[in-house]
Every structure is written in C-alpha cells, then in structure tokens.
Amino acid sequence: MLDHLRLLSRYNQWMNDKLYSTAAQLPADELAKDRGAFFGSLLGTLNHIMIADIVWLKRFSNHPAQHSALEEIRATPQPQALAQILIDDFAALTQQRRELDKTIIAWCEQLDPADLSYTLSYENMKGEAQSKNFSSLMLHLFNHQTHHRGQATTLLSQQGLDVGVTDLLALIDK
16 A cells, blocks of 8 residues: 555656646636636646645644654645635746645655554544544545546646646556
C-alpha cells in the first residue's frame, strides 16, 4: 500500500505540473471565466483541488505519528468553503501548488505501514463527526484530485489546449 500511495503522490505532482504549465498559456480573464464547471472556472477548479488537499492534509496532520512533513499544514488556516478562491493570482497559485505537492510527497515518504491502519476521527465541512480508515482516506485524497483534474483538462481542451498524456500508467515502471 505504501508503494502505491507514494506512486500516487508522484503522479499528483507530475499531473499538476502538466496541468498548470498548460493553463499558464491562458490569460487571467480566461482562467477566471465561468464555464459552467462544478466550480465555475478553471481557476475555481484549481482552487477547489487546493482547498480539498489542505482540508484533508490538516485532518491527516492529527494522526498520532505527527508526521513532520505536515508541520506547516498544521499552521495553515482552515479554508472556509470548498468553492472558496484562496488565491486568484495564477502565478501565486502555481507556486503554492508546487509547495503543497512537495509536502504531499515528503509526507508519503514518512509514512510507516503501521500508520495506515489507524482510524482517523475528524469533522467534515458541515461539522459532522466522522471516523474512517486512514489509508482509505488517503486513497480518497488522490482520487479526488484526479477527478477534478479531469474536469480541468476538459476545460483546457475546450480552449484548444492539450495537457498531453494523463495516465498513471506513464509513471509505472515494472
């Protein structure tokens, strides 16, 4: 499981690099234009992915192992809404995304097999108590990213921009 989670952390970084490099070809008004996606615009979609990552990493940072890679996340303010625009400047959003992706990779490298069987208790965005298996929640984190990146690549494709290969298969060696 750890090998798979580490692969997914690298895939996350690889895809975000491709996605943000492609999106950088658009002017700011096109990035922010409402295109009817779940979170309106491409900028809204990218912010949503960032928000969800921060929310989940803050929850994960409460694991008893207190992984040092999540220390900065512990101090990060809690996003207030899943549709919030945390950063409206694309260059700043790109930089924050790169830093967050490095954090996710470093954290996955710190994980121990025993960490994965932990039952994490947390509150969802509505304040409702939840309790779920840690490794399954990690899979949710990566699946959520992939889901919304698919929407983002569609928005880019509609603008005539191709992100290129997006398959996890491209990162699997043997």
